[in-house]
Amino acid sequence: MEISIETRENTSVKYPSLVSLPVLPISNKGLLDGFEIKMEILNLSVFYNKFRALNEISVKIPTNRITAIIGPSGCGKSTLLRSLNRMNDLTPKIHIEGEIKLDAKNIYGKGVDIVDVRRRVGMVFQRPNPFPMSIFENVAYGPRLYGISNRMLLDEIVETSLVKAALWDEVKDKLNQSGMTISGGQQQRLCIARALAVEPEIILMDEPASALDPVATIKIEELMQTLKTNYTIVIVTHNMQQAARVSDFTAFMMINQERAGTLVEFGATPQIFTNPKNRQTEDYVTGRFG
Amino acid sequence: MVRQVMDREVSKLKNEVLLLGSMAEEAVLSAVNALYLRNHVTARQIFISDQEINKRRFAIQNAVLILIATQQPMAHDLRLMTAILEVTSELERIGDYAKGIAKVTLAIGDEQFAVPIQDIQMMANRAVSMVHRSLSAFISEDEIISRVIPLEDDEVDRMYESIFQRALKAMIDKPDSIDVTNYLIWVAHNLERTADRATNICERTIFIATGELIDISDLSFSISQTPGQEAY
Numbered sequence: 001m002e003i004s005i006e007t008r009e010n011t012s013v014k015y016p017s018l019v020s021l022p023v024l025p026i027s028n029k030g031l032l033d034g035f036e037i038k039m040e041i042l043n044l045s046v047f048y049n050k051f052r053a054l055n056e057i058s059v060k061i062p063t064n065r066i067t068a069i070i071g072p073s074g075c076g077k078s079t080l081l082r083s084l085n086r087m088n089d090l091t092p093k094i095h096i097e098g099e100i101k102l103d104a105k106n107i108y109g110k111g112v113d114i115v116d117v118r119r120r121v122g123m124v125f126q127r128p129n130p131f132p133m134s135i136f137e138n139v140a141y142g143p144r145l146y147g148i149s150n151r152m153l154l155d156e157i158v159e160t161s162l163v164k165a166a167l168w169d170e171v172k173d174k175l176n177q178s179g180m181t182i183s184g185g186q187q188q189r190l191c192i193a194r195a196l197a198v199e200p201e202i203i204l205m206d207e208p209a210s211a212l213d214p215v216a217t218i219k220i221e222e223l224m225q226t227l228k229t230n231y232t233i234v235i236v237t238h239n240m241q242q243a244a245r246v247s248d249f250t251a252f253m254m255i256n257q258e259r260a261g262t263l264v265e266f267g268a269t270p271q272i273f274t275n276p277k278n279r280q281t282e283d284y285v286t287g288r289f290g
Numbered sequence: 291m292v293r294q295v296m297d298r299e300v301s302k303l304k305n306e307v308l309l310l311g312s313m314a315e316e317a318v319l320s321a322v323n324a325l326y327l328r329n330h331v332t333a334r335q336i337f338i339s340d341q342e343i344n345k346r347r348f349a350i351q352n353a354v355l356i357l358i359a360t361q362q363p364m365a366h367d368l369r370l371m372t373a374i375l376e377v378t379s380e381l382e383r384i385g386d387y388a389k390g391i392a393k394v395t396l397a398i399g400d401e402q403f404a405v406p407i408q409d410i411q412m413m414a415n416r417a418v419s420m421v422h423r424s425l426s427a428f429i430s431e432d433e434i435i436s437r438v439i440p441l442e443d444d445e446v447d448r449m450y451e452s453i454f455q456r457a458l459k460a461m462i463d464k465p466d467s468i469d470v471t472n473y474l475i476w477v478a479h480n481l482e483r484t485a486d487r488a489t490n491i492c493e494r495t496i497f498i499a500t501g502e503l504i505d506i507s508d509l510s511f512s513i514s515q516t517p518g519q520e521a522y
Contacts, residue, residue, distance in 0.1 A: 021306060021353040022299075222294055244360040245295070273359040 022270055031268065036063040038202060038232040039084065039121075044098035045260075046079055046088065053079050055260035056098070059251055061202075066224055066233040068247035068269065070240055072289060075253040076261020077236040081204050084234065085121035086114055102202075119146075122195035126207040128187035130179030130194075135162075135171050138179045138190055142198040157197055165193035166223045185216025189223065196231075203227065205235040209242065221246045240285060244273045252281045296361045303353060303374055304429050307381075310346050311425040313339060314381045315418045317388035318484060322414040325395045325477065326407050336392035343385035347378045369501060370431075373494040377428060380487040384421060387480035394473045404460035404467040405453055405474050413449045413481045416442065420488035428491055433499035436492035440506045446485040453478040 039061040046054040054076045061067050069077045082088045084100060086107060099106045107117050119142075131138050139158040148154060158175070162168040167189040171182065179190055188208060195203055205224075209217040224233055224246050237243050243250055250272040252265045265278040276282045283289045317339050324332035354371050357363065363371055420442055427435040457471045457478075493506055 021302060021349050022356045218293065225295055241362050245362070270356040270360055274355055 031266075032060055032062055035065070037061065038063040038103065039234075040099075040101040040104075041080075041084075042099040042101065044080070044083060044096070044100060046076075046083060047095040047097070048091070049093045049095075052258065052260040054083070055256060055258070055262045057253075057261070057263045059263055059266050061232060061234060062249065063232050064228055064230070065248040066228050066235060066246055067249045067251065068243035069234065069236045069251045069253060070238070070243045070284075071253035071261075071264075072255070072284070073238065075255050077238075077253055078206055079261065080253070081123075081206055081234060081236045084202070084204055085118050085123055087118075087123065089114065119198045120200055121202045121204060122198065122200035123204045123206070124188070124191050124195055124208050127211050128184055128191050130187050130190050132178070132180060134176050135179050135182070135190060136175040139193050139197045142194060146198065158193075161193040161197040162190075164196050164227065165189045166219065166226070167193055183216070185212050185219055188212060188216070188220060192220075192223070192227075196227075200231065202232045202234065205233065207237055207239075208235065210237070210239070217242070240273075244269060252276075252278070252284060254280055254284075293361075296357070296363065296367065299353070299357050299361070300367070300370065303350060303357070306346065306350050306353075307374060307377060308425060308429055310343065310350065310378060310381045311421065313343050313346070314384040314388070315421055317343065317385050318391070318414060318418050318421075318481070321388040321391035321395070322411055322477070322481075325391060325398075326411060328395065328398075328400060330396055333392040333395035336388055340385050340389045343382055347382040350378045351375055366498065369498045373428070373498050376494050377425075377491050380490050384484050384487050387484050390480050391477050394477050398470045398473050401470040402467070403474065404464060404471045405457050407474075409449065409453055409456075410474065410477055410481070413446060413453070413478060414484075416446055416449065417481045417484040417488070420446070420485050421491070424488040424491040424495070428495045428498075431495060431499050433496050436495040436499075437506070440489040440492050443485050443489050446482055450478050450482040 037060045041057055041059045041061075044054060044057045045052060057080060069080060071077055079088065083096065088094050088096070096108055100108060102117070102120065106112070107121075131141060133141070136158055139161050140154045143154060143157050148157070159168060159172075162171065167186060170186060171177075171190075179187065182190065188211075192203070192208075209220045212220065221242065224235070227233060228248075235243070235247065247269045250267065250269045251263055252272065253261050254264045256262045265272065265276060265281045267277070272281060273285055276285060280289075317336055320332055320339075321336050323329070324336070354374050358368075358371055361367075420439055424436065424439050426432075427439065454475060457475050461468045461471050489506055493504055496506075497503055
């Protein structure tokens, strides 16, 4: 909307409307109106044997946005993250209640292809973990597993993935070099390229920069802003400032009295860090927790 | 190293500050013109534009708050954020001065001016020019120009003094003109304060560039000549 103000000599000046500045929502009602929802977590509880690690968590993950999960150590952030692509299935004696819907289909439903879930929901871990093979083979590994053997196609996939991970220019002349010989920040971007090579829809990041230096961290954060155009990102981080810098939405978790992780507050990131609704959230983001 | 999100948001904020400045400058000039032409319609429009100025000021300050919380600016970036908060307040006050001048237009009706209104117009042009150039210097973070513009405030003060003395004489010579002449003194006062706000904006620019918090009226004129000195 423009506002027109009549000024000198009966001329009107049209001033452009304030559409460019961020605005704090007054309430969380209708927070996700207008957003497509990629993943919906419904009353999720996770048990290790009889111990309830997560208690009835419900949250919606918007498409093509970055959602951060923050909270104190041991509150279940990583347990929640690993539930989103069924990595927790690999943990002995784990039991899930509730649902996690990916495009409205429960990933824990009967007959679900777990391998395909893990392709669609990729993961990047805290410590960079390139395979002990060349940079090229690291990225080509996933597509090869899916049956792609055509060399030209693999070349294209590897280059595209490395470009998307903002690593191509740095490694294009040494694709045959081992993935272990590049720097930590480069290794992490290699791991991101590896995840991108199988065309995921969601990328889960478990403290992706905590093992990196500040310059490499900023590169990862800037890369995330580029990636969210095409992918949905969920990041777990113990670094509140990072969550504030990179994410569009933030979920704050805490341990309840039964020592189960619970969701305390979910909101737009600017609101969580300037005017949280919950006292526990306020205490945590202001550093008064504990 | 580029911080894309931060740099993009800072650029947006600077644009909005410039826009707010344009609105405030236009409001002052329109208000003085409306006074000259006794145009009550235009005078009433100034009240509407003042509401928009206030709204935009709060929106900019809100955006600064969000940027501080989410991007954790440091050093130069932090100084810039605090300076934007202060400059938007200065511009909002200039909008209030314009509203004050518009109120005078509505109050004096068709009474004859006892002081040449052209003097008021010249003073308005000079004060608004100072605001305009101080804002340009603020956006480009030009410390040198920001130390020069405030020197013009003395000229604006002399203009005010001249109008004030003639107004006093007019009130003595023609007691019937006391009301309208008193209103004109208020208009001149608002324009003198507008020029003061331009000086304040210059002080904020120097703060951004050097980290120094200064009151320019306390300083003698000097240009930073230290070789290799950088703004941040």
